[in-house]
Amino acid sequence: MDTRELRYFVAVADELHFGRAAQRLGIAQPPLSRAVSQLERRLGVVLLNRTSRAVTLTDAGAVLLHEGRMALDAMEAAEQRTRRAAAASAGDGGIVLAIKAGASAELLAKLLHAHAAEPGAVPVDVLLCGPAQQGPLLRTGSADVAVLHLPFDDTTGLDTDELVTEGQVVVLPSGHPLAAHRALRLGDLADVPGLPHPRWPRPDGSYPDGPGPEVRDHTQLLQLISLGRTLFVAPDSVRAQLRDDVVAVPVVDAPLVTTVIAWPPHSRSLAVAALVRTALRL
Amino acid sequence: MDTRELRYFVAVADELHFGRAAQRLGIAQPPLSRAVSQLERRLGVVLLNRTSRAVTLTDAGAVLLHEGRMALDAMEAAEQRTRRAAAASAGDGGIVLAIKAGASAELLAKLLHAHAAEPGAVPVDVLLCGPAQQGPLLRTGSADVAVLHLPFDDTTGLDTDELVTEGQVVVLPSGHPLAAHRALRLGDLADVPGLPHPRWPRPDGSYPDGPGPEVRDHTQLLQLISLGRTLFVAPDSVRAQLRDDVVAVPVVDAPLVTTVIAWPPHSRSLAVAALVRTALRL
DNA sequence: TCCGACCGATACCCGTGCGGTATCGGCCAG
DNA sequence: CTGGCCGATACCGCACGGGTATCGGTCGGA
Numbered sequence: 001m002d003t004r005e006l007r008y009f010v011a012v013a014d015e016l017h018f019g020r021a022a023q024r025l026g027i028a029q030p031p032l033s034r035a036v037s038q039l040e041r042r043l044g045v046v047l048l049n050r051t052s053r054a055v056t057l058t059d060a061g062a063v064l065l066h067e068g069r070m071a072l073d074a075m076e077a078a079e080q081r082t083r084r085a086a087a088a089s090a091g092d093g094g095i096v097l098a099i100k101a102g103a104s105a106e107l108l109a110k111l112l113h114a115h116a117a118e119p120g121a122v123p124v125d126v127l128l129c130g131p132a133q134q135g136p137l138l139r140t141g142s143a144d145v146a147v148l149h150l151p152f153d154d155t156t157g158l159d160t161d162e163l164v165t166e167g168q169v170v171v172l173p174s175g176h177p178l179a180a181h182r183a184l185r186l187g188d189l190a191d192v193p194g195l196p197h198p199r200w201p202r203p204d205g206s207y208p209d210g211p212g213p214e215v216r217d218h219t220q221l222l223q224l225i226s227l228g229r230t231l232f233v234a235p236d237s238v239r240a241q242l243r244d245d246v247v248a249v250p251v252v253d254a255p256l257v258t259t260v261i262a263w264p265p266h267s268r269s270l271a272v273a274a275l276v277r278t279a280l281r282l
Numbered sequence: 283m284d285t286r287e288l289r290y291f292v293a294v295a296d297e298l299h300f301g302r303a304a305q306r307l308g309i310a311q312p313p314l315s316r317a318v319s320q321l322e323r324r325l326g327v328v329l330l331n332r333t334s335r336a337v338t339l340t341d342a343g344a345v346l347l348h349e350g351r352m353a354l355d356a357m358e359a360a361e362q363r364t365r366r367a368a369a370a371s372a373g374d375g376g377i378v379l380a381i382k383a384g385a386s387a388e389l390l391a392k393l394l395h396a397h398a399a400e401p402g403a404v405p406v407d408v409l410l411c412g413p414a415q416q417g418p419l420l421r422t423g424s425a426d427v428a429v430l431h432l433p434f435d436d437t438t439g440l441d442t443d444e445l446v447t448e449g450q451v452v453v454l455p456s457g458h459p460l461a462a463h464r465a466l467r468l469g470d471l472a473d474v475p476g477l478p479h480p481r482w483p484r485p486d487g488s489y490p491d492g493p494g495p496e497v498r499d500h501t502q503l504l505q506l507i508s509l510g511r512t513l514f515v516a517p518d519s520v521r522a523q524l525r526d527d528v529v530a531v532p533v534v535d536a537p538l539v540t541t542v543i544a545w546p547p548h549s550r551s552l553a554v555a556a557l558v559r560t561a562l563r564l
Numbered sequence: 565t566c567c568g569a570c571c572g573a574t575a576c577c578c579g580t581g582c583g584g585t586a587t588c589g590g591c592c593a594g
Numbered sequence: 595c596t597g598g599c600c601g602a603t604a605c606c607g608c609a610c611g612g613g614t615a616t617c618g619g620t621c622g623g624a
Contacts, residue, residue, distance in 0.1 A: 082349065
């Protein structure tokens with residue numbers, strides 16, 4: 001199977017529309033139709049049910065969409081890591097650590113400090129990324145190690161070690177009535193008048209519908225909270241970054257958040273192994 | 283990156299010889315040279331150091347060999363699983379379980395029996411394979427679930443659950459002086475006169491050098507043992523399959539063998555999940 | 565009921581690029 | 595110094611991918 005055919009099929013399966021998929025791929029529609037039916041002929045499997053009004057996935061098509069995405073990720077990972085290996089042996093660039101921007105700041109600082117103190121430590125490039133981006137970055141080879149947070153991030157197919165587990169707090173405007181409580185429950189936060197939950201961008205950049213404000217980063221978020229426009233549930237450790245115009249109140253029934261360090265399962269990099277070892281000693 | 287170029291590069295990196303690699307791929311040598319240097323140009327990375335007498339891998343080339351193998355496995359897995367998904371929804375064929383031929387026979391029988399008793403159980407095709415083949419079969423999508431044995435099999439990149447842990451025994455001809463012992467150590471078995479360790483075939487079918495007899499399966503092996511030509515160290519559970527012309531003696535310092543059930547980390551198959559659940563209940 | 569819009573498939577043409585053969589250039593052995 | 599080995603280069607023919615034009619089928623609205 002060819003990557004081209006697979007990329008084409010994934011685009012069609014995503015869009016369920018040959019025209020839009022062709023546009024996304026930057027080609028015309030007829031070659032796309034041809035390539036997909038050629039793939040079906042090669043596999044001997046019907047992947048899509050087409051009518052002139054709708055395109056739907058068959059069971060086999062759903063499998064290929066899922067498995068094919070992994071395979072394309074693996075291809076991209078091979079390419080990225082090869083490029084980075086070449087850059088590394090040319091002397092510039094070290095290993096890349098991906099972490100959600102604004103998360104586990106203190107832990108990250110301690111980790112980088114401890115790592116730098118090791119003899120023969122490889123330089124670490126920190127890649128601050130959006131929510132739930134660390135896993136894909138690892139899987140596509142754009143990063144060598146990542147810090148991620150269960151149960152939010154998906155670790156399937158990655159090797160991990162646990163670093164810390166913590167409860168969650170809700171961050172509220174300091175003047176708000178709820179801020180006076182010693183503890184809260186998720187039910188108390190579901191429909192607070194005037195404090196809707198914020199809306200984060202999806203991977204494709206669009207925002208879900210809802211009443212809350214659209215946010216892109218933590219600075220923006222904290223400002224919106226201090227303005228009394230929204231609230232925010234996050235792990236305990238965000239407290240270290242809060243100023244006194246906002247208040248953190250424990251949420252007793254929020255799921256525990258486990259911070260883990262993760263790497264691709266077949267990693268052979270000694271540098272990654274050393275960094276993980278350092279992290280586990282913290 | 284194209285699968286064709288990657289397959290070509292992997293072949294050259296394996297053989298470290300363009301001519302042999304071309305032969306293995308079934309093409310002439312010049313297109314192969316061209317494809318590999320085109321890949322290098324596309325990546326902007328030197329993968330091979332060539333002289334007219336020898337070809338060696340660069341660091342980046344070693345990375346691409348490793349990562350590229352994984353990526354090609356993933357591509358093949360996508361293809362295989364799609365084909366099998368189509369066959370499954372056509373009604374024929376169930377999930378494929380890979381297990382080393384002759385290993386954990388009793389456990390396998392219990393598992394299959396328990397699974398068959400479940401309501402709505404999917405049929406299970408058992409794929410008996412050679413040593414250390416289960417991992418690759420899972421990774422290339424030829425199997426959905428496998429039983430493997432630590433520390434012999436490589437589980438990197440697979441999700442696993444432990445089933446049982448057991449010690450090892452040495453299987454000896456019943457008349458042999460060592461057979462009278464209650465327990466033995468690995469050191470006692472290293473150089474037993476007249477009883478060299480058997481030689482198993484490598485994945486490519488060739489045999490390593492050594493004094494022991496070449497063996498291909500357990501029947502052959504047991505026959506050679508009863509003939510007094512070799513001995514064999516294996517997990518406790520092989521005892522169930524022994525006849526009285528051979529004797530099993532515990533090896534006290536042999537590594538413990540853990541039997542695990544494994545599946546690809548991103549498996550979404552409910553049938554696999556059900557089989558794993560059944561296995562854990564045993 | 566019919567027309568128009570939408571959507572995927574088909575027909576046909578053109579250019580890129582893959583694979584083949586022939587040959588070159590460098591390197592070690594005898 | 596020469597023959598043999600090995601990878602690179604040169605050149606050619608054809609298959610295949612991508613483009614435009616068009617068809618066939620289906621739904622919605624007048």
